[in-house]
Every structure is written in structure tokens, then in C-alpha cells.
Amino acid sequence: MKVILTCFESGTPFGPLTQFQPVALLPILNVSLLQRQIEMCVAAGFKDIDIVVVDHPLAIKSFVGDGARWGASIRVITFKDACSSLQTISRLSDKLEGPVMVLPVEHCLNFSIGDLQTFHQSHQAKVTRLLCACQLKADLQFEQKSAPLSFHNLPEPVDSGILIIDSPVDSNSGHEQMIFSGSWIPINSPRRLWSANMAFLAGLFPVLTTEINVEADNNARVGHHSMLDATSVIEGPVFLGDFVSVRSEARVGPYAVIGSGSIIDKEANVSYSLILKHVYMGTQTTMNLVLVADNRVMNMRLGTWVEISDPFLVSSVREKILVPWTVQLFNRGIAILLLLLTAPVWFLKGLFRKISGKPFFDQRSFFHWDSSSGSAGLATGRDTELLAFNDSNGLVSRLPGLFDVARGKLALVGVRPLEESIVLTYTEDWTIPRFSSPAGLFTPVDAELMNDAMDEEKIVAENLFAAQPGFKQDLQVLWKSLKNLLFYKG
Numbered sequence: 001m002k003v004i005l006t007c008f009e010s011g012t013p014f015g016p017l018t019q020f021q022p023v024a025l026l027p028i029l030n031v032s033l034l035q036r037q038i039e040m041c042v043a044a045g046f047k048d049i050d051i052v053v054v055d056h057p058l059a060i061k062s063f064v065g066d067g068a069r070w071g072a073s074i075r076v077i078t079f080k081d082a083c084s085s086l087q088t089i090s091r092l093s094d095k096l097e098g099p100v101m102v103l104p105v106e107h108c109l110n111f112s113i114g115d116l117q118t119f120h121q122s123h124q125a126k127v128t129r130l131l132c133a134c135q136l137k138a139d140l141q142f143e144q145k146s147a148p149l150s151f152h153n154l155p156e157p158v159d160s161g162i163l164i165i166d167s168p169v170d171s172n173s174g175h176e177q178m179i180f181s182g183s184w185i186p187i188n189s190p191r192r193l194w195s196a197n198m199a200f201l202a203g204l205f206p207v208l209t210t211e212i213n214v215e216a217d218n219n220a221r222v223g224h225h226s227m228l229d230a231t232s233v234i235e236g237p238v239f240l241g242d243f244v245s246v247r248s249e250a251r252v253g254p255y256a257v258i259g260s261g262s263i264i265d266k267e268a269n270v271s272y273s274l275i276l277k278h279v280y281m282g283t284q285t286t287m288n289l290v291l292v293a294d295n296r297v298m299n300m301r302l303g304t305w306v307e308i309s310d311p312f313l314v315s316s317v318r319e320k321i322l323v324p325w326t327v328q329l330f331n332r333g334i335a336i337l338l339l340l341l342t343a344p345v346w347f348l349k350g351l352f353r354k355i356s357g358k359p360f361f362d363q364r365s366f367f368h369w370d371s372s373s374g375s376a377g378l379a380t381g382r383d384t385e386l387l388a389f390n391d392s393n394g395l396v397s398r399l400p401g402l403f404d405v406a407r408g409k410l411a412l413v414g415v416r417p418l419e420e421s422i423v424l425t426y427t428e429d430w431t432i433p434r435f436s437s438p439a440g441l442f443t444p445v446d447a448e449l450m451n452d453a454m455d456e457e458k459i460v461a462e463n464l465f466a467a468q469p470g471f472k473q474d475l476q477v478l479w480k481s482l483k484n485l486l487f488y489k490g
Contacts, residue, residue, distance in 0.1 A: 001046055001099045002098065004050045004100060004101070005050070006051075006052045006103070006161070007022050007024035008083070014190055015305050016296050017276075020433050021056055022054075023055075023105075024053070025059060027197075028208075029221075030241040032063070034051070035063075037103055038064070038074070041072075041103070044114055046113070047073060051064065051077065052078075052092075058463070061076045062468070084161070086163070090168070093169075097167070097168070098167060099164065100165050101162075109162070109182070116128065116162070117164065119176070119178045120176070120178075125174050126165065126173040127166070127170060127173055128164045130159075130178050131158065131179050132154070132160050132184040133181045134181055135186075136151060136185045136204065138191060138195045183204040190298050191303060194300055197257045201238070201255055202237065202255075219236040220253070223244060232264075233250070234246070234252050238255075239258065241262070244260065244261070244262050247268075250267060251268075256271055256272070256273050257275065259277030259278070261317055262280070263279075265280070267284045268282065268283065268284060269285075275287070278317040280314065282312045282313045285314065289301060295308045335405035346400060353389075362387070362389060363387060364386055364390065365385060365386075365419050366417040367383055367384075367422075368384045369435055386409070386417060388401060398442070398485065401441040410438075411438040412440060412442060413443070413478050415434045415435075415438075415440060415443055415465065416443050416445055417440075418439070436466045442478050444462055444465040447481045448480075
């Protein structure tokens with residue numbers, strides 16, 4: 001049976017959480033919604049999977065690859081807009097044959113695919129829909145320390161979007177309805193994401209969390225290489241991801257999910273909260289009933305995002321306050337090394353230009369934005385001048401820019417430096433994410449040989465680069481860029 005996973009939920013209600021990724025990649029107990037659906041399908045024996053996505057298709061493709069790590073064959077298909085499950089099958093009908101099952105990724109349901117398949121096979125209808133008779137809701141009355149979720153019945157069963165169809169040509173045939181009454185919650189807002197994490201902690205989705213044991217009141221699941229100080233207090237149910245540090249006299253729980261790579265500093269207190277990965281929680285900071293991503297906090301009662309400006313309270317672990325020297329060493333150290341290695345080339349080139357009556361180096365204008373402030377940094381941007389050889393191509397044209405990198409005017413690896421007139425044309429929402437990365441001498445456009453590609457394709461490549469910051473990625477882009485600029489003649 002072919003499985004189609006649809007990633008159609010709009011990221012707009014999620015604000016900063018979906019700036020660089022779709023809702024399908026948001027985590028439940030540190031594992032993305034999409035990964036949970038894939039693993040559920042593979043465990044049920046379904047390994048031929050199509051993923052249909054509207055927003056951030058490159059992020060989805062980068063995450064799943066070809067599906068080999070799950071032992072599956074996965075294909076990613078991009079739609080311009082969202083549609084119903086039957087409409088999805090209709091659009092793909094020329095690529096499908098035989099039975100098909102459609103599963104919306106952004107729904108958490110504690111049901112067995114096998115039960116749905118058995119129900120379908122036991123009836124004569126060619127289409128079977130899965131309907132939900134009840135769902136979970138957030139209970140914000142925590143004073144009595146009750147579990148943070150409870151069931152409530154729906155006025156009438158709601159179509160979950162999950163269906164099995166014998167063949168694409170049967171889309172107009174009659175259908176049966178399997179009524180499902182277990183745990184169900186659609187992930188269509190930050191509050192629902194928080195609620196789902198709390199529900200998983202409470203053990204209300206056992207089918208999807210068979211490998212995680214967090215049902216008991218005093219239970220805590222601690223990931224690999226996490227460190228808990230002997231004086232810290234962990235009150236379950238709690239989930240700690242990998243490489244989490246809980247420092248002296250900090251208190252975590254009850255009902256706390258801490259993402260991988262996060263730091264809970266001395267005497268901090270976190271309860272009834274979802275902390276996403278790579279978050280630093282400062283000394284004596286208290287977080288209750290919140291969702292935290294980088295330095296942004298949403299209070300579940302208020303439902304609004306607040307940006308914390310003090311990095312010693314809440315910030316990203318990747319903030320400059322924690323790792324400034326590594327970035328400077330990478331940029332300036334390698335720039336100086338490359339300058340020394342290529343000195344004969346750029347010196348002789350500049351000397352020849354000087355003899356010909358030209359300046360030793362050319363200059364070109366670059367609009368400098370504050371990448372640490374994301375798109376907000378564009379408002380305080382300024383023009384600056386960069387060095388170049390405008391009469392050369394390839395690597396030689398970039399060599400003078402190494403001086404700008406060494407002086408801190410430019411990053412070694414980043415998105416394309418642009419003139420102000422071009423920057424001001426990037427006003428659509430989908431063009432903004434690239435500005436969260438600094439402008440660099442060597443870019444993902446160089447690395448992917450996209451200098452002759454359409455501008456939209458370059459922006460997509462830069463958005464993907466900005467969405468996955470990291471030292472390893474910078475090294476890969478630098479190496480591929482140098483190789484292409486030096487050897488590629490196309």
C-alpha cells in the first residue's frame with residue numbers, strides 16, 4: 001500500500017517557530033511530527049511513502065533524504081496550496097495505482113494503522129475515513145497540580161483527514177466511517193504544540209511513544225550525554241533531550257520537556273513548559289506554563305510571543321555571548337591563512353593593475369545588515385565598501401575580500417553580499433529568512449554552482465543555509481565554494 005503523508009498546516013500561527021521550517025518538523029518530545037509518522041508507517045510495514053508539502057519543501061527534503069535511514073523509499077512532492085485528502089489523491093492520480101492511505105502529518109492520534117486497515121478490508125466500501133469523536137484540550141488550572149490535559153467530547157465526529165482508498169479511480173465511491181475515540185489533537189497553534197508535548201508526557205499517546213517511559217509521576221527520561229548536577233531536583237514526568245545540562249540547585253518539572261543541547265543554569269526553575277533545543281535558561285530564571293524557542297517566550301495563558309533582550313535570562317545557546325571567539329577564529333584565522341597561501345596571486349595581480357593605471361583593488365558597495373537581529377537588522381543597515389578584482393572571475397576575483405573578512409567587515413561563509421537597491425526588493429516573507437545569516441565571501445550559491453540560476457532559486461538555497469546554522473555546514477560550503485571557484489569553468 002502506498003502511503004501519502006501531507007504537510008499542509010499553515011505556519012503563520014506559529015510565528016518564529018516556522019520561520020525556517022514547516023509545522024511538520026516541530027518536535028513532540030524532541031522528535032519531529034514527520035519522523036513520528038514515518039516511523040509509525042514503517043513499523044506497520046508500509047515503506048513506500050510520498051510526502052506532499054506546501055511550505056519549506058527544501059527543509060523537508062533535507063530532513064528525509066531518500067528515506068534509507070528508516071528503511072523506506074520516500075519521495076517529496078511540492079504542492080502550491082493545501083487541499084483535502086481526496087483532492088491530494090486526485091492531483092497525484094497519474095502517479096498512483098492500487099490502494100492508497102493518506103495521513104496528515106500535523107495530527108497526533110493514538111490509533112493503530114493496522115486497525116484501520118482491518119476495518120477497511122472488512123467492509124464493502126472502497127473508501128474508509130477515520131473520524132475522531134473526542135480530542136484533548138489544555139487545562140490551565142495547575143494550582144492543584146493535576147495532569148495538564150483532559151478529554152472532551154466533540155459535538156459530532158470530526159474528519160481526521162486520514163483515509164484508505166482502494167484505487168485513485170474510486171475517489172467518488174461510497175465510503176465507510178471508522179469512529180475513533182482515543183487521544184487526538186491537531187497541531188495548528190503553539191498552544192496545541194505545547195499541549196501535545198504535555199499529553200505525551202502524561203502517557204496519553206502510548207502507540208506513538210512505545211520507546212519512551214514517562215507515565216509514572218516521578219519518572220524522567222534523560223537523553224544521551226546529559227548531565228544533571230547532584231543538587232538539582234527532577235520531578236517527573238519530565239523529558240530531557242540529548243546533551244542537556246541541568247546545573248546546581250536547578251529544579252525541572254513536573255511536566256517539563258527540555259530540548260537537546262539546552263542549558264538549565266544554577267537555581268533555575270522550569271515546570272509545565274516546553275523548551276525547544278539549544279536554549280540557555282539563566283541563573284534563577286523561572287519558567288512556568290511557557291513555550292520557549294531561542295530567546296522568544298510564549299505564555300500559554302496569554303498566547304503571545306515575547307522576545308527576551310537579556311541573554312543572561314533566556315537566549316539561544318548559539319548566541320554570541322556564549323561562542324563569539326569560535327566564530328571570529330574561524331573567519332579571521334582561515335582568511336589570514338588563505339591570504340598567505342594566495343599572496344603571489346593577488347599581489348602580482350594588484351601590482352599589474354597599478355602599473356596599468358588602475359587602483360590596486362577595486363571596491364564595490366555592500367549593504368551591511370545586522371544578522372543577529374534577523375530581518376529587523378535591515379532597518380539599521382548601512383552601506384560599506386568591499387574589496388574585489390572586478391576584472392577577474394572565479395576565485396581570483398574574491399581574493400581581496402579576504403582582507404575584509406580578516407578585518408571583521410564580512411563573514412568568510414554566508415549569504416551573498418548585496419547592494420542596497422537589491423536588498424530593498426526582498427520584501428516578501430519568503431525572502432526574509434536569508435537575512436538571519438551574515439553576508440559572506442563564500443556563499444551557498446557558490447557551493448551549489450547556482451551563479452547562473454534564477455534569483456528565486458538562489459534565495460531558496462540561502463534560506464535553507466540560514467535554517468541550518470553550524471560550523472560543519474560552514475566548512476562544507478567553504479570547501480565546495482573554493483573547489484568550484486578554482487576549477488569550475490562553466
